[in-house]
Amino acid sequence: MPGPHWFAPEPxxxxxxxxxxxxDGVARMSLLHWVNDALLTIFFLxxxxxxxxxxxxxxxxxxxxxxxxxxxxxxxxxxxxTIYVLTSGAGVxxxxxxxxxxxxxxxxxxxLAMVAPRAPTGLKVFLAALAIVDDIGGVLVIALFYxxxxxxxxxxxxxxxxxxxxxxxxxxxxxxxxxxxxxxxxWFFVHESGIHSTIAGVLLAFAIPARTRINASEYSxxxxxxxxxxxxxxxGDLLVLTSKGQQDAIFAIERASEQATAPLxxxxxxxxxxxxxxxxxxxALSNAGVALHGLFVDRVTLAVVxxxxxxxxxxxxxATFVATRTRLAxxxxxxxxxxxxxxxxxxxxGFTMSLFIATLAFEGTPLLDSAKVGILAGSALAGIxxxxxxxxxxxxxxxxxxxAVAVNKA
Numbered sequence: 363m364p365g366p367h368w369f370a371p372e373p374x375x376x377x378x379x380x381x382x383x384x385x386d387g388v389a390r391m392s393l394l395h396w397v398n399d400a401l402l403t404i405f406f407l408x409x410x411x412x413x414x415x416x417x418x419x420x421x422x423x424x425x426x427x428x429x430x431x432x433x434x435x436x437x438x439x440x441x442x443x444t445i446y447v448l449t450s451g452a453g454v455x456x457x458x459x460x461x462x463x464x465x466x467x468x469x470x471x472x473x474l475a476m477v478a479p480r481a482p483t484g485l486k487v488f489l490a491a492l493a494i495v496d497d498i499g500g501v502l503v504i505a506l507f508y509x510x511x512x513x514x515x516x517x518x519x520x521x522x523x524x525x526x527x528x529x530x531x532x533x534x535x536x537x538x539x540x541x542x543x544x545x546x547x548x549w550f551f552v553h554e555s556g557i558h559s560t561i562a563g564v565l566l567a568f569a570i571p572a573r574t575r576i577n578a579s580e581y582s583x584x585x586x587x588x589x590x591x592x593x594x595x596x597x598g599d600l601l602v603l604t605s606k607g608q609q610d611a612i613f614a615i616e617r618a619s620e621q622a623t624a625p626l627x628x629x630x631x632x633x634x635x636x637x638x639x640x641x642x643x644x645x646a647l648s649n650a651g652v653a654l655h656g657l658f659v660d661r662v663t664l665a666v667v668x669x670x671x672x673x674x675x676x677x678x679x680x681a682t683f684v685a686t687r688t689r690l691a692x693x694x695x696x697x698x699x700x701x702x703x704x705x706x707x708x709x710x711x712g713f714t715m716s717l718f719i720a721t722l723a724f725e726g727t728p729l730l731d732s733a734k735v736g737i738l739a740g741s742a743l744a745g746i747x748x749x750x751x752x753x754x755x756x757x758x759x760x761x762x763x764x765x766a767v768a769v770n771k772a
Contacts, residue, residue: 397645470708531569572627594607
């Protein structure tokens with residue numbers, strides 16, 4: 363009999379098949395695959411929207427501001443993967459080399475906010491940008507190294523869907539349903555192609571417009587005039603229903619708000635709660651279960667723990683040191699090496715993405731449980747050490763802050 367499981371119902375439940383019927387056609391997958399292949403695509407869509415926003419107007423928009431988190435992320439992916447390969451050995455176990463490369467952005471930022479709520483803004487931006495670059499690396503790894511046999515006809519159809527979405531963007535179409543419906547077709551063809559279907563979420567995100575029709579100044583002026591109109595047309599009973607002028611002002615403010623908000627931001631805001639509070643818990647519940655019966659720590663478990671809890675902070679700190687010493691980048695204003703060291707440990711919390719990559723690497727093998735134990739242990743260890751280190755040094759010294767500002771101005 364199978365042993366008890368942590369965090370999840372019996373595996374048989376997640377392997378229950380559920381299907382959708384379209385006339386004579388049937389789309390049927392297990393509950394686990396609906397979570398990992400369909401619902402998780404929404405999570406990757408949100409990740410893609412965050413990536414595009416950061417590259418458009420955020421901390422990755424300029425070469426100078428992006429240099430440090432990009433360097434840190436590269437070091438934080440290369441060293442853990444190397445440690446894993448050296449520790450796990452060859453054979454099937456080597457397929458999990460990408461597991462400790464991942465950073466769970468939600469858990470890492472949540473841990474930082476909890477243990478150091480007054481941490482400098484630069485520290486939070488650095489960790490967020492590092493995790494986003496890390497996500498880009500994870501997406502590329504999944505697409506290039508964990509794809510099945512490629513069905514090129516489906517790839518061609520997915521390409522046509524993507525071109526159609528890009529054309530909508532260039533035609534300045536802003537109504538989101540025009541993107542989401544072709545996005546469903548994109549997901550279907552990517553799924554059928556052998557490339558993991560979650561990549562469709564990232565591709566769709568890159569096609570969503572990030573432009574606004576009016577800027578902040580125009581929005582402020584327009585809404586102030588409309589609020590004045592709203593006050594002038596009050597009928598005395600304080601009921602908007604009886605005032606045509608107030609109704610017109612409200613609808614005009616609504617239109618102005620739509621014009622001042624990029625479709626990318628509206629979609630990200632609309633999906634964030636679904637992703638964080640429904641999809642991620644479902645993913646964790648269905649994937650984090652580990653059979654205790656006959657469980658033992660093996661080379662894969664050790665490789666994952668070392669990758670997350672040693673490789674991540676070592677790689678991030680090493681790359682950051684090189685980038686600052688060669689003056690390619692500077693520490694964020696108000697952030698010292700102790701605080702950065704704590705962030706490097708927090709980046710070792712690889713929970714969600716690591717579990718996902720482990721499933722792709724070891725599904726159907728006993729090594730999957732070994733990898734899960736390593737992910738849970740390594741993420742917990744990295745999170746605890748990171749929390750302690752961040753609490754010890756959330757602020758830079760005056761000299762270090764002035765140094766960072768001087769280098770940034772150079």
